[in-house]
Amino acid sequence: MNANILTELSRLLGADRVLTQREDLLTYAFDGTPILNEIPGCVVFPDSTEQISTILKLANEQRVPVVTRGSGTGLSGGSLPVPGCIVLCTVKMDRILNVDPANLTALVEPGVITMKLDEAAQPHGLFYPPDPGSMKISTLGGNVANNSGGLRGLKYGVTRDYVMALDVVLANGDILKTGTACVKDVAGYYLKDIFIGSEGTLGVITKILLKLVPKPKARKTMLATYSTMQAAAETVSAIIAQKIIPCTLEFLDRTTIRCVEDYAKIGLPLDVEALLLMETDGHPVVVEEEAAAMSRIAKENGAVAVTVARDNEEATRLASARRSAFSALARVAPTTILEDATVPRSHLAEMIGFIQKTAEKYKVKIGTFGHMGDGNLHPTFLTDERNTDEIHRVEQAFTEIFEKAVALGGTITGEHGVGLAKKKFLPLVTGPVGLGIHKQLKQMFDPNGILNPGKMF
Amino acid sequence: MSHSVSENFLKDLDYSVVQQCMHCGMCLPTCPTYDATKRESASPRGRIALMRAVADGKLEATKAFGDEMYFCLGCLACETACPAGVDYANLFEMARAETERVGALANPKRNLIRKFLLRWLFFSRARLRLVGRLLWIYQKLGLQTFVRKSGLMRLAPKQLRELEPLSPTVCNHFTPLGYHSEFRNPQSAIRNRRVGVLAGCVADLTFSDVNMDTIFVLEQNGCEVFVPAGQECCGSLHGHNGEWEMAKALARKNLDAFDVHVLDAIIINAAGCGSHMRHYDRLLEDDPAYLERAKLWSEKVRDISEYLVEIGFRKPAGKMNSKTRLTYHEACHLVHGQKSRSSRGHCSQRFRDMRWWNCPRQRGVVAAREFTTSPNPRWRRNCRRGKSSTSPPPGPSWWRRPTPAASSRS
Numbered sequence: 002m003n004a005n006i007l008t009e010l011s012r013l014l015g016a017d018r019v020l021t022q023r024e025d026l027l028t029y030a031f032d033g034t035p036i037l038n039e040i041p042g043c044v045v046f047p048d049s050t051e052q053i054s055t056i057l058k059l060a061n062e063q064r065v066p067v068v069t070r071g072s073g074t075g076l077s078g079g080s081l082p083v084p085g086c087i088v089l090c091t092v093k094m095d096r097i098l099n100v101d102p103a104n105l106t107a108l109v110e111p112g113v114i115t116m117k118l119d120e121a122a123q124p125h126g127l128f129y130p131p132d133p134g135s136m137k138i139s140t141l142g143g144n145v146a147n148n149s150g151g152l153r154g155l156k157y158g159v160t161r162d163y164v165m166a167l168d169v170v171l172a173n174g175d176i177l178k179t180g181t182a183c184v185k186d187v188a189g190y191y192l193k194d195i196f197i198g199s200e201g202t203l204g205v206i207t208k209i210l211l212k213l214v215p216k217p218k219a220r221k222t223m224l225a226t227y228s229t230m231q232a233a234a235e236t237v238s239a240i241i242a243q244k245i246i247p248c249t250l251e252f253l254d255r256t257t258i259r260c261v262e263d264y265a266k267i268g269l270p271l272d273v274e275a276l277l278l279m280e281t282d283g284h285p286v287v288v289e290e291e292a293a294a295m296s297r298i299a300k301e302n303g304a305v306a307v308t309v310a311r312d313n314e315e316a317t318r319l320a321s322a323r324r325s326a327f328s329a330l331a332r333v334a335p336t337t338i339l340e341d342a343t344v345p346r347s348h349l350a351e352m353i354g355f356i357q358k359t360a361e362k363y364k365v366k367i368g369t370f371g372h373m374g375d376g377n378l379h380p381t382f383l384t385d386e387r388n389t390d391e392i393h394r395v396e397q398a399f400t401e402i403f404e405k406a407v408a409l410g411g412t413i414t415g416e417h418g419v420g421l422a423k424k425k426f427l428p429l430v431t432g433p434v435g436l437g438i439h440k441q442l443k444q445m446f447d448p449n450g451i452l453n454p455g456k457m458f
Numbered sequence: 459m460s461h462s463v464s465e466n467f468l469k470d471l472d473y474s475v476v477q478q479c480m481h482c483g484m485c486l487p488t489c490p491t492y493d494a495t496k497r498e499s500a501s502p503r504g505r506i507a508l509m510r511a512v513a514d515g516k517l518e519a520t521k522a523f524g525d526e527m528y529f530c531l532g533c534l535a536c537e538t539a540c541p542a543g544v545d546y547a548n549l550f551e552m553a554r555a556e557t558e559r560v561g562a563l564a565n566p567k568r569n570l571i572r573k574f575l576l577r578w579l580f581f582s583r584a585r586l587r588l589v590g591r592l593l594w595i596y597q598k599l600g601l602q603t604f605v606r607k608s609g610l611m612r613l614a615p616k617q618l619r620e621l622e623p624l625s626p627t628v629c630n631h632f633t634p635l636g637y638h639s640e641f642r643n644p645q646s647a648i649r650n651r652r653v654g655v656l657a658g659c660v661a662d663l664t665f666s667d668v669n670m671d672t673i674f675v676l677e678q679n680g681c682e683v684f685v686p687a688g689q690e691c692c693g694s695l696h697g698h699n700g701e702w703e704m705a706k707a708l709a710r711k712n713l714d715a716f717d718v719h720v721l722d723a724i725i726i727n728a729a730g731c732g733s734h735m736r737h738y739d740r741l742l743e744d745d746p747a748y749l750e751r752a753k754l755w756s757e758k759v760r761d762i763s764e765y766l767v768e769i770g771f772r773k774p775a776g777k778m779n780s781k782t783r784l785t786y787h788e789a790c791h792l793v794h795g796q797k798s799r800s801s802r803g804h805c806s807q808r809f810r811d812m813r814w815w816n817c818p819r820q821r822g823v824v825a826a827r828e829f830t831t832s833p834n835p836r837w838r839r840n841c842r843r844g845k846s847s848t849s850p851p852p853g854p855s856w857w858r859r860p861t862p863a864a865s866s867r868s
Contacts, residue, residue, distance in 0.1 A: 032483075336477075
């Protein structure tokens with residue numbers, strides 16, 4: 002890396018906030034995505050919007066790529082460095098600037114850990130619903146940049162639904178403030194929405210105003226087991242057809258159940274094909290009613306057994322079973338590739354059947370789990386990156402899975418983002434016109450292509 | 459994995475152990491060094507990435523590599539958090555061994571200190587006891603008080619000055635080595651449980667009262683206790699500091715001292731020791747003369763609190779002062795290293811009629827202690843800046859005793 006730039010960065014941030022040593026750089030060469038690896042030129046830890054503005058100005062003048070990164074838990078390679086880039090790591094900007102119970106908002110810096118915000122909202126009787134699998138360590142900046150989902154998407158939506166305003170530093174160092182604390186705001190284009198899910202390609206988010214919602218007074222968690230996946234999917238359709246919107250409808254397939262039980266030992270049955278974790282929250286009376294109805298519908302649709310969590314502790318344990326699914330699968334094989342093909346709910350059972358057939362066709366091992374309520378599947382390939390032949394078959398299999406998802410009116414990624422891993426599939430979803438607009442937007446915001454270049458498209 | 463013929467400890471390691479880490483990042487929020495620095499290289503997944511780079515031949519075990527490996531507290535909280543089941547304890551010991559093998563951190567002062575501590579002091583109980591007795595005399599004669607009050611310490615080097623107030627108080631009597639219970643359980647027709655107690659190294663000098671209590675409680679619960687003479691330090695200090703050969707030698711001495719065929723359990727009241735002792739089988743896997751006994755040993759090692767629960771301990775009949783409050787401190791190495799988690803719940807259940815005081819931030823308290831007391835200047839620097847959220851919580855002083863036995867005395 003250019004020594005002048007490094008000197009300039011050290012002068013700006015202080016030497017201890019600029020990492021250039023090989024031993025440090027090696028540890029920023031990856032995020033949560035398997036296989037991908039690229040060593041950056043340096044890593045910087047800015048502390049303010051102004052510092053980020055200066056860094057981008059400098060990078061823009063010198064045409065040095067900048068890759069923004071939070072905790073590096075992404076699963077699409079979105080925060081993977083490009084050669085010789087500056088990794089702009091936001092983890093030291095981790096202040097919750099305020100929690101405002103009067104307006105039901107929180108103002109945070111991008112490095113705040115997702116769960117910490119939820120904890121800060123709790124004493125006010127509020128909560129922050131988006132709960133990605135990595136919420137214990139993922140940053141809110143990363144959540145916004147990837148429009149993260151989570152387990153509660155069906156009822157509460159995703160990160161986009163909670164972002165009210167953003168401060169963004171643009172590629173040339175300009176600071177854009179977009180959005181307000183108002184629920185209603187129709188002044189001009191809603192620019193903030195362009196940055197949500199932009200994966201660091203359009204600007205660097207430096208402040209976020211988030212919406213909080215009142216914490217539901219009651220919650221009920223249930224677990225239903227099935228001897229066919231079809232029956233589980235039918236249960237979900239039937240519940241929604243009865244005008245019940247549970248906060249969670251998660252499923253695990255047989256492979257995943259075994260791995261989770263082996264890891265978390267929560268007493269899951271091992272002789273079933275599918276497991277459905279259902280949760281409803283809200284007013285205690287409504288919750289009781291809905292829980293009873295859901296339990297009945299599950300049985301009517303062929304559930305082998307339905308267990309209702311007796312208390313919060315058991316509920317948390319059951320939910321944690323689902324939360325650890327991905328990671329538990331990882332114990333089985335050296336390399337775990339997690340995808341997130343998503344289809345309209347009504348096509349779920351068909352999609353799961355297709356995934357199972359594809360696994361047989363290419364002789365690969367796939368464990369599938371995911372958010373049955375919102376059609377977001379996580380087919381997880383259990384493989385070994387050193388086995389090139391198998392990796393090739395894995396690639397063929399997920400290409401077919403993505404094509405099928407799109408053919409069913411779905412998408413290639415529900416919540417992980419495009420990054421590097423799904424770059425070549427993006428045109429399947431956007432079409433040529435959509436892709437063209439993507440490129441024009443990028444050109445307009447970042448004419449020199451310094452922000453996370455080579456990602457998304 | 460072969461330690462003795464090793465060319466490079468990390469290269470010799472079965473690659474799947476390194477590859478098991480899928481860098482998901484779930485370990486980061488549990489790691490005290492990451493919490494303090496927010497730097498990947500000071501996190502478990504960062505360290506594993508560096509180890510992998512060494513295993514792949516992309517990186518030598520440099521000084522910076524060694525510094526990171528020694529910055530790790532070894533609390534193993536990451537093992538509990540790790541969903542993929544990475545054997546971090548094994549990895550970090552190998553990484554330190556590799557650091558020592560290439561001498562990445564070697565300098566005359568460090569070499570001398572290591573030689574003195576690992577090879578001379580902690581390698582022999584006789585020498586350890588000699589030093590303990592000298593320290594005892596120093597303390598008993600009031601010299602320590604004099605030195606502290608007179609301000610003489612100001613003349614000492616900075617590091618010593620900072621550590622002096624932490625020097626432990628040596629007990630009047632050390633653990634009775636060679637002890638064997640005369641006690642026979644009169645009510646029981648069945649054979650007594652026979653257990654061996656490892657006295658430990660520092661614990662033998664400064665917590666021998668806790669060792670005595672351990673023996674007493676075991677006897678009260680129908681165990682025939684052996685405290686074999688000839689036992690040495692468990693060797694964890696050596697294993698954790700990259701000295702595999704010394705760790706093995708100490709393990710062999712202990713295997714010679716304890717008759718694992720006769721004993722039902724080997725009891726230890728220090729969690730860090732127990733964590734190491736459970737791996738004697740791995741440590742001695744290349745030693746056919748000891749392997750069979752090492753396997754038995756590893757099977758039979760129990761933490762005192764775990765063992766009492768396992769045998770269904772007798773609740774003390776005596777009346778406790780109604781003001782007495784109980785607490786249970788889950789040591790890092792008990793929870794994360796030994797994966798023993800049931801005792802706390804069991805004890806709070808059995809003593810639910812007592813007043814309980816819950817330590818805040820149960821898991822990670824030891825790490826927090828390290829934070830303020832560690833001789834590693836990087837720790838103290840981070841601590842002084844107030845950057846850590848893991849500073850020790852306030853509470854009665856007695857609960858900070860570093861051994862779980864203190865809390866299981868009943």
